[in-house]
Amino acid sequence: AQTVTQSQPEMSVQEAETVTLSCTYDTSESNYYLFWYKQPPSRQMILVIRQEAYKQQNATENRFSVNFQKAAKSFSLKISDSQLGDTAMYFCAFLLMNRDDKIIFGKGTRLHILP
Amino acid sequence: GAGVSQSPSNKVTEKGKDVELRCDPISGHTALYWYRQRLGQGLEFLIYFQGNSAPDKSGLPSDRFSAERTGESVSTLTIQRTQQEDSAVYLCASSLASATNEKLFFGSGTQLSVL
Numbered sequence: 756a757q758t759v760t761q762s763q764p765e766m767s768v769q770e771a772e773t774v775t776l777s778c779t780y781d782t783s784e785s786n787y788y789l790f791w792y793k794q795p796p797s798r799q800m801i802l803v804i805r806q807e808a809y810k811q812q813n814a815t816e817n818r819f820s821v822n823f824q825k826a827a828k829s830f831s832l833k834i835s836d837s838q839l840g841d842t843a844m845y846f847c848a849f850l851l852m853n854r855d856d857k858i859i860f861g862k863g864t865r866l867h868i869l870p
Numbered sequence: 871g872a873g874v875s876q877s878p879s880n881k882v883t884e885k886g887k888d889v890e891l892r893c894d895p896i897s898g899h900t901a902l903y904w905y906r907q908r909l910g911q912g913l914e915f916l917i918y919f920q921g922n923s924a925p926d927k928s929g930l931p932s933d934r935f936s937a938e939r940t941g942e943s944v945s946t947l948t949i950q951r952t953q954q955e956d957s958a959v960y961l962c963a964s965s966l967a968s969a970t971n972e973k974l975f976f977g978s979g980t981q982l983s984v985l
Contacts, residue, residue: 759912798959800913800976846912855926856901856968860912 757782759849759861767867768837775822776832776864778847786852789823789830794844794863803845806830808852834866842868872896874977876962882983883952891947891980895964902945903974904937907959916960919945920968952984 768774791803847861875894900921905913915929919939939945959979965972
C-alpha cells in the first residue's frame with residue numbers, strides 16, 4: 756500500500772521569505788504522480804503543482820517549485836517570495852498511474868505567512 | 871455551474887439521525903470522488919464514480935455509509951445512524967475523466983457535526 760508522510764504539522768515564515776515543505780512517500784511502483792494541494796480557510800482544495808514520476812525535471816509553477824528525489828522517495832515544495840495569501844494547509848498527495856484513480860493524501864502542513 | 875457545488879455547507883445533527891450530503895459536479899465531468907477530512911487530518915478516500923461503471927466503494931468505513939450518483943450528474947452521500955466519530959468535513963471532487971489524466975476540482979465541502 757502507498758503512504759504519504761508530511762513530518763511538519765505547522766510552520767511559520769515571514770512574508771517574502773522562502774519556505775520548504777517536506778513530503779516523503781512509500782511505494783513499490785514506478786509509475787505515479789505526485790501533487791501538492793493548497794487548502795485555504797474556504798476549505799476548497801486547489802492544485803498547486805503536479806509531478807510525473809517518469810520526468811526527471813522538477814515541476815515549477817511561478818513561485819512554487821518542487822524538489823523531486825525519486826530514489827529517496829522525497830517530494831518537497833518550495834515557495835519563494837512568500838505572500839500572505841499563501842497562508843493555508845498544504846497537502847502532499849500520490850496517485851498511481853492508470854490504476855485505481857484514488858489519490859492518497861498526507862496529513863498536511865499548516866503554513867502561516869507572517870506580515 | 872462554474873465549479874463543484876456542495877450542500878449544505880454546514881450540518882449539525884444529533885447522534886442516531888440520518889444525513890444526506892449533496893454534490894453537484896462540474897457539467898460534463900464523468901469522474902466524481904467523495905473524501906472525508908477529520909479535524910487535523912488529511913483526506914480519506916470514501917467512494918469513486920466513473921461514468922456508468924460500478925462505483926469503487928472500497929473506502930466507505932461502514933455499512934452506514936452509502937452514496938449514489940445518477941448518470942454523470944448529482945451525487946448524494948448518505949450516512950445512517952450518525953455517530954460522533956462521523957464528524958468531519960466531507961469533500962467532493964470531480965474531473966473530466968480519470969484523475970490520472972485530468973485535474974481534480976474540489977468543492978468547499980460540508981462540515982458535519984454530530985452532537
